[in-house]
Amino acid sequence: MKITEQEVRRVADLANLALREDEVARMAHDLDGILTHIDKLNELDTTDVEPMAQVLFDVEETATLREDQERPTLTNADAVGNAAVTSGGYYKVPRVIER
């Protein structure tokens, strides 16, 4: 196995996913399949290859900069309009720190 159930639980924790017990076993099985295929990359020697993070084009250095001017934004009502719970124009979330 490329990945144990214990590792699946650790990664789920990092990803903020509360996997159910039955999901953990299935996830380990599914990830094992694709990770085994991914091993194929080790056949290639990539020592001197420059990593490619993005498809980039030649543009002027300032191409993505603009004047910092005030402009209309979403209204508060629009910005929080899709939230599950709001209060007084803010997002409302459960307590973070137990007192």
Next chain:
Amino acid sequence: MSSPLHELSIDSIRAGLFAKNFSAEELARQSLAYAEAENPKTNAYLTLSPERALTAARAVDAKIAGGEDPGALAGVPIAVKDVIVTRGLRTTCGSKLLAKYVPPYDATAVIRLEQAGGVIIGKTNCDEFAMGSSNENSAFGPVRNPVALDRVPGGSSGGSAAVVAQGTALVSLGSDTGGSIRQPASFCGISGVTPTYGRVSRYGLTAFASSLDHIGPFGKTTRDAARLLEVIAGHDKMDATSASAPVPSYVAALDGNVKGMKLGLPREYFEGLASETGDLVMAAVEALKKLGCEVRDIQLPHTPYAIAAYYIIATAEASANLARYDGVRYTTRSTAAGTLSDMYRQTRDEGFGDECKRRIMLGTYVLSAGYYDAYYLKAQKVRRLITRDFEQAFEQVDAIVAPVSPFPAFKLGEKLNDPTAMYLSDIYTVTGDLAGIPCMSVPCGLTAQGLPVGLQILTRHFDETTMFRIADAYEKASN
């Protein structure tokens, strides 16, 4: 009832409006009625937008009556994939998490097509957050292929391909990260285009894998797809990755002449192919030879590594992009949880479907401490090698022709239980996304069972014109 759009194109709608054969409002009403009647067969639309459509159509009619130019897409009924946001119109991304999400703004591509007189009649079903190759990962049920209702339409833009094939919209917008436009276009027998990375603004496209995501058009014909791309392409100050290169008129270049054009045939794309698919693709290549194209064998030697590199990069980026669905800003929150941390975890476990969870997990794993170099960095290096393969090939040829998918549309449920096999079926399409080059699928015939097969055409960065010219010339010759 037959489709009101059956015999129409963008050009003929325009001509019909000016000749007063029909009004934009009449065409919109007929299209909406037909979409409503046909949708139960395919489940291709998640939401119809009659008010928005009729408002847009009446504006077109008023412009024509007032002697104004109604725009390049005047009166054209258009469907939009439900990962592209529409102001005031529900946008679900095929996810339970966003079942009630109503965006407060429009995507740039949506603004542009409406400014050109396009009439949005609805939002189309898709794999959840565009993750899938069969449209079976939608929280709202799978889409059925209108060509064969027991089969998948392909994915992830399955709904956008199905509505055009079905004739409930004339053209549509999809998104492509690893083949999500070309593969469903090939399965449904229509044209589907993934433009150069950065050619179309992604402002308002729900992010899946930001270094790979594209918006692109579907059309019954290459000409219609090219026209739609002309409208939505071009720089947008709202998307820092959008390219500033000028947009030529693609349609003006469609003269049917491809004499002397050099086409490359990559042998790596013909291994592991269903024999009927290979035969149809090779017959299309023969037809292009007859039109005067020179065909030569080329090599893209890193193709066998593309799936591995793709599924590392795409899932790594997805794991970051999907972190925002945490129960705070986007509509759905688990009621089971007590603390903030539990709320995040429970919301995401209840909200995401299996495929999204798999990809979030894989992406988180490959980025996690100790694995970054072995997986993510390695994949980025292999991405460079795949891109170099294309650069070297384009020193010898003007375009590359290949299959789109190893097989035609498969039956619903057939591949659901083997995620790795499903990933491997993207082998011929992920390469174009990794390199960021334009690529498209154009129909090249039917199998003995009547299932469509697509021919893929790939060209240099920003050379959509050559790609469209080849597809259009082939289409004209084969009709």
